Amino acid sequence: xxxxxxxxxxxGYGNPGRLDDGLGPALAKAVEDWNLxxxxxxxxxxxxxEDSHAASVHDFVIFVDAAVSGTDEFHFRELSPExxxxxxxxxxxxxxxxxxxxxxxxxxxxxxxLGIRGYAFNDFGEKLSVGAGENLQAALAFxxxxxxxxxxxxxxxxxxxxxxxx
Amino acid sequence: xxxxxxxxxxxxEPVTRIEGHGKVTILLDEExxxxxxxxxIAEFRxxxxxxxxxxxxEMPVLVQRLCGICPVSHHLCAxxxxxxxxxxxxxxxxxxxxxxxxHYGQMFQSHALHFFHLCSPDLLFGFDADPAIRNVIGxxxxxxxxxxxxxMMRKYGQEIIRITAGKKIHGTGAIPGGVNKNVSIEDRDFxxxxxxxxxxxxxxALKIAKDYSVEHLEAVKVFGSFDSNHLCLVRDDGxxxxxxxxxxxxxxxxxxxxxxxxxxxxxxxxxxxxxxxSYMKFPFITKLGPEEGWYRxxxxxxxxxxxxxxxxxxxxxxxxxxxxxxxxxxxxxLAYHWARMIETLHSIEVIQQLLNDPDLQGEDLVLKGERxxxxxxxxxxxxxxxxxxxxxxxxDQVTRCNLIVSTTNNNTPMNRAVERVAKDHxxxxxxxxxxxxxxxxxxxRAYDPCLSCATHALGQMPLVIELMDANGELLxxxxxxx
Numbered sequence: 001x002x003x004x005x006x007x008x009x010x011x012g013y014g015n016p017g018r019l020d021d022g023l024g025p026a027l028a029k030a031v032e033d034w035n036l037x038x039x040x041x042x043x044x045x046x047x048x049x050e051d052s053h054a055a056s057v058h059d060f061v062i063f064v065d066a067a068v069s070g071t072d073e074f075h076f077r078e079l080s081p082e083x084x085x086x087x088x089x090x091x092x093x094x095x096x097x098x099x100x101x102x103x104x105x106x107x108x109x110x111x112x113x114l115g116i117r118g119y120a121f122n123d124f125g126e127k128l129s130v131g132a133g134e135n136l137q138a139a140l141a142f143x144x145x146x147x148x149x150x151x152x153x154x155x156x157x158x159x160x161x162x163x164x165x166x
Numbered sequence: 167x168x169x170x171x172x173x174x175x176x177x178x179e180p181v182t183r184i185e186g187h188g189k190v191t192i193l194l195d196e197e198x199x200x201x202x203x204x205x206x207i208a209e210f211r212x213x214x215x216x217x218x219x220x221x222x223x224e225m226p227v228l229v230q231r232l233c234g235i236c237p238v239s240h241h242l243c244a245x246x247x248x249x250x251x252x253x254x255x256x257x258x259x260x261x262x263x264x265x266x267x268x269h270y271g272q273m274f275q276s277h278a279l280h281f282f283h284l285c286s287p288d289l290l291f292g293f294d295a296d297p298a299i300r301n302v303i304g305x306x307x308x309x310x311x312x313x314x315x316x317x318m319m320r321k322y323g324q325e326i327i328r329i330t331a332g333k334k335i336h337g338t339g340a341i342p343g344g345v346n347k348n349v350s351i352e353d354r355d356f357x358x359x360x361x362x363x364x365x366x367x368x369x370x371a372l373k374i375a376k377d378y379s380v381e382h383l384e385a386v387k388v389f390g391s392f393d394s395n396h397l398c399l400v401r402d403d404g405x406x407x408x409x410x411x412x413x414x415x416x417x418x419x420x421x422x423x424x425x426x427x428x429x430x431x432x433x434x435x436x437x438x439x440x441x442x443x444s445y446m447k448f449p450f451i452t453k454l455g456p457e458e459g460w461y462r463x464x465x466x467x468x469x470x471x472x473x474x475x476x477x478x479x480x481x482x483x484x485x486x487x488x489x490x491x492x493x494x495x496x497x498x499x500l501a502y503h504w505a506r507m508i509e510t511l512h513s514i515e516v517i518q519q520l521l522n523d524p525d526l527q528g529e530d531l532v533l534k535g536e537r538x539x540x541x542x543x544x545x546x547x548x549x550x551x552x553x554x555x556x557x558x559x560x561x562d563q564v565t566r567c568n569l570i571v572s573t574t575n576n577n578t579p580m581n582r583a584v585e586r587v588a589k590d591h592x593x594x595x596x597x598x599x600x601x602x603x604x605x606x607x608x609x610x611r612a613y614d615p616c617l618s619c620a621t622h623a624l625g626q627m628p629l630v631i632e633l634m635d636a637n638g639e640l641l642x643x644x645x646x647x648x
Contacts, residue, residue, distance in 0.1 A: 016336075017231025044334065045237065049283050049302075050321040082303075096302075103306040104314050124216035124231070 005038045006059035006150045011051060013044040014066050019125050020118025020132040023066040027116065030140055031147070039147050047092045055097055056105035060112065060151050062143070063094035066132070067115035073135040076142065078154075079111040114139060189630045190606055192588045196636045200592050203585035205577075205610065206444055214567040222251050222541075222558045226340050229554070229569075236616065238272035238327055238337065239547035239572075243554040245340035246410070246543030250430075251558050252342045253535025260528030261344035267520045268330035268339060269409045269545070274364075274513040275323020276548035277465075277506050280614045281371055282316020285503050289378045293608045294601065312374075315367045322357075322364055326517065329353045344532035354521055361518050368514045372483060372507040379504045380490070388590070390499035390583035390609035393418035395451065395460065396467035397575070399546050402426065404473030406512065408546040415451055415461055416471050420495050423451055429544040432553060438570065446577050449570055460578035463550025464613065465505035470495040477519070480512030499583050502612040547572045549614050573615045583609040598631050598644040606631060 012028025014021040025043045032041040042054060047063070055061040067075065081099040092100075098111035116139045120129040128136065146153060195201040217228060226245040230237035242265055249257065257265070283302050290309060291300045298304075306313040324334060329349060331337025339345050379386050395418065399411035413427040413435065424435050438447040439456045450459035461467070469488070475481040487508060490496065496505075520526060542555045550572035557566035573580075587609045591602050607629060633642040 015231055017228070048320065049279060049317045050324060053317055053321060099303060100306065100313075100317070103303060104310065104317060124213060 007057070008039045008060045008062065008147060008151060009042065009055060009058040010039060010062045010064060010147075011042045011044060011047070011054075012064040013046055015045055016126055017124055019120040019123060019127065020129055021066050021121055022126065022128060023116040023118050023132055023136055024064040026128060026136055027064045027114070027139060027143075030136075031143070034144070034147070036147050038150065047094065047097050049092065049097075049100060051092070051097045052100035052104060055109050055111070056101040056107035058109050060110050061098065061101075062112045062114055063097070064114045064116065064139075065094075066118035066121075068118065068121070070115070070117050072117065073138040074114060074116045074142065076112060076114050079113055081111065114143065190584055190588075190632070192592065192631065192633045194596075194633070194635050194641070198594055198596065198635070200585070200589045201636070203581065203588040204443060205581050205584050214569060217556075217564050217567050219563050219565075221562050222248055222556065222564055223342055223562070225556065225564065226342070227336060227338055230336060236272065236276060236547055236549070238268060238331065239545055239552055240554075241331065241337055242269055242340055242409075243543050243545040243547075243552050244556075245342065246545060247541035247554045247556050248342035249344075250541035250543065251538055251556065253538055254343045254533045255535075256533075257344055258528065258530040258533060259525040260348055261531055261533075263520055263523055263525050264330055264345045264347075264349060265340055266409050267349065267517060267526065268327060268337075270513045270516045270520070271323045271326025271330065273323075273408055273548050274368075274510060274517065275320045275327070277510040277513070278316055278319035278323065278368075278371070280548075281375070281503065281507060281510070282313060282319070284611055284614075285506075286312065286316070286374070288608050288611070289374060289503065293604055297600070297604065300604075312370075315370070319364060319367055319371075322360060326357060329357065341532065343534055346531065348528055348531065349521075349526040351527060354526060357517075358521050361514070361521065364514050365511075365518065368507070368511045369479070372504075372511050375504040375507040376483070376486065379498075379501060383490075386498050386500045389605075390587045390612065391497055392499075392579075392582045392586055393497050394462045394579055394582070395423060395454070396470045396495055397451070397461040397463055398468040398471050398551055399544055400426075400472050401476075406468055406472035406475045408468075408509070408513075410545075413544065413551075414471050416495060418495060418497060420470070420493075423454065429553075430542045432542065432544065432555075436553075436570070438574075444577070446574050447570075448577050449575050450578075461575070462579045463572055463575040464502065464548075465509050466496065466502045467550065468546060469505040469508060475508075475512055477512050477515035480508055480515055483508045483511060499586075499609060499612045502614070506614070549573055549616060550575050571616070573613075576613050576615065580610060580613050580615060583612070592633075596633065596641050598633055598642045603629070603631060603644055 010028055010031050012024035014024040016022030016025050028041050028043045079095045079098050081102045082095045094111060094113050101107040101109055117135050118132045189206040191204045192200060193202045220228060225248055226241050229240040229244045287300045287302060287305050290305060327337065328334050331339035339347060395415055397415040399407060400414045401407040401411045414425045415423040417423055427435050435452055436449055437452050438449045440447055450456045451461060469484060475484050487504060540557050545552045552572050553570035555568040556564050559565050584606055587605045591605050630645045632640060635641055
């Protein structure tokens with residue numbers, strides 16, 4: 001184990017023009033404003049193959065998206081790298097981005113999914129719903145110490161963490 | 167004569183937040199033969215209302231939120247329409263070339279992504295191969311260099327977008343009447359250092375697509391294929407031009423139906439039909455009517471309808487392409503892949519020309535003219551012709567917006583392709599086999615439809631196939647990617 005601090009990439013993705021679908025970009029923007037050393041931030045509409053290259057040069061990647069279901073404010077879980085293929089869209093899921101980073105670029109980066117519960121999606125608009133805004137704050141409060149400490153608090157398990165259990 | 171029996175019920179699930187929900191319904195007749203196959207796409211039409219009342223200058227940024235796949239196409243098409251609104255018919259050389267660089271960068275990355283990530287598994291492994299292998303991870307294992315090329319080509323195109331549009335998403339580069347920044351020497355040199363590599367990889371990808379088509383010609387000829395009209399923009403001398411031009415449509419034999427129709431006159435020549443079973447409209451050429459006037463758009467249509475390509479390597483490739491069908495339009499659905507790779511090579515040739523053009527560093531960025539109440543523009547997006555039409559009141563607010571996106575233009579052709587595949591592969595069976603599912607996927611994928619416009623989130627991107635008898639009773643259902 002080397003002594004260097006781990007490099008962390010936070011990718012917030014979603015469409016900010018579709019209400020709570022903008023949760024991922026909103027979190028990413030907030031993290032960007034923290035200006036944390038060793039933490040890089042990217043914002044996208046959706047994940048794509050080139051994200052695997054960006055992921056491959058980091059130690060940890062946190063994929064942040066809106067979650068369409070669930071009773072918790074957010075969930076946070078480690079991902080297993082894999083690749084699944086959608087029938088048409090260019091969209092990739094986080095585990096597939098991780099899988100490609102490992103397969104194509106010989107990376108050992110670890111990936112996590114941070115899904116923030118949203119409620120309003122079926123319209124155009126650039127505001128988060130009240131509930132989604134509250135969930136965003138909860139997710140940020142959870143994430144900040146993790147990033148500050150270089151993810152060192154995380155154990156080796158892939159257990160899902162939710163706001164109710166933190 | 168047996169009266170046509172309509173299905174009792176066709177369920178199109180209400181528009182959820184997932185736009186990428188593709189559903190195929192296959193209807194059988196009384197003799198259990200395929201009567202019709204329909205591809206349902208839950209297109210969200212609310213966007214046109216959403217922009218009402220917004221200032222016109224916001225449009226190039228706002229409309230990007232329509233689509234997560236090709237925001238640059240919407241950005242540029244809206245900017246072109248707003249050029250008209252601010253009374254500008256011709257941009258400064260710098261503005262024109264910066265926009266073209268952005269557009270061809272978008273084309274390059276989009277085509278590369280489609281080819282390597284979605285299409286190459288079908289071509290490299292064969293589309294009857296086990297889906298567990300026939301995917302991008304299979305390519306990564308067996309053809310790792312190729313998979314890496316795909317990622318890096320996509321990344322290169324994204325860098326062009328970042329440099330010309332300002333950022334990867336919600337770019338602001340194109341504004342009414344021009345652009346808000348030029349390309350610096352530093353950025354130009356950053357892009358030029360990899361241009362030879364990109365050209366080489368584009369040539370390699372074209373070879374794969376061409377070799378597949380030639381080596382499997384008999385299968386390519388019949389798979390999901392049908393005769394059709396073809397529509398796209400062409401330059402005034404008939405050359406392929408993906409950024410600007412006038413409309414041309416040809417029939418299945420290459421005869422011109424319309425030619426050199428200016429975008430502002432599109433409503434005189436194109437209409438959209440509404441069908442009760444689909445959220446997506448069905449555009450057609452007015453004078454031929456909805457039954458005969460539907461058309462294909464996208465790479466295949468563009469290769470068929472243009473007279474030539476003005477970059478040397480792509481033109482040589484085009485000549486090989488048209489020779490396959492003795493100069494007549496190529497109506498093979500799977501030929502989209504070959505055509506797409508010719509455009510990829512063309513795009514990187516254009517990018518190279520533009521990067522070596524000192525106009526990119528010019529300072530004359532924006533023009534202004536006399537305000538007009540309407541702006542109409544057409545652009546050749548990666549998937550085909552994209553129409554933007556706006557009306558603006560005296561308070562600078564948008565009062566009307568009509569968009570015809572590429573996937574909508576290809577609505578009827580995609581339905582035809584799925585129907586052809588269903589007829590060829592179902593053949594009296596009343597079950598949806600893995601093979602049928604795969605073939606339907608391959609047929610849809612050839613058109614590179616943008617089913618995931620606008621939103622996604624952690625969730626599903628399913629393809630659902632339902633098989634129904636003549637009475638509309640569900641016989642079988644199968645889902646993928648749920």
